[in-house]
Amino acid sequence: PKPKEEKSLEMNWKIQLTIGTKVMNREINGSSTNIMMDLAPYIKDGRTMLPVRYVAQGLGSDVEWIQRTRTVVLLAGSTKVEIPIDTDKIIVNGTVYRGDVKPEIKNGRAMLSIGNIARALGLQDGKDIIWNKNTKTVTIYRSILVK
DSSP states (O other), X not given: OOOOOOOOEEEEEEEEEETTOOEEEEEETTEEEEEEOSSOOEEETTEEEEEHHHHHHXXXXXXXXXXXXXXXXXXXXXXXXXXXXXXXXXXETTEEEEOSSOOEEETTEEEEEHHHHHHHHTOOBTTTEEEETTTTEEEEEEEEEEO
């Protein structure tokens, strides 16, 4: 008998966030929903700051907050990303990267610049993350194969 083939399913996420707007639009394989956030993205010192939890969950990652160390932990498949709020570090599977802007807490939410979220999730600016300066909208794409 032939070995059974494992089927893979491609999951395609697309999220859109707009500066000053608390609604995030999320599409999974073309099916769209709006998610209400409790904090709108904003621009600080020329950087677009996004709520880490909403972006990560919107792209299919699990999110934990470790109060003792003030660290956001993102779990996406076999990838573990740690973002200690009081540093410029982003730790991906134990490898330390330096962010260009420190994360900050605003209204009880961890906020991180688009570029640093991209690096944390292994996404590329300009390819997976598109900034529209006219509409002040960020569109983030993520595709993964699920077995």
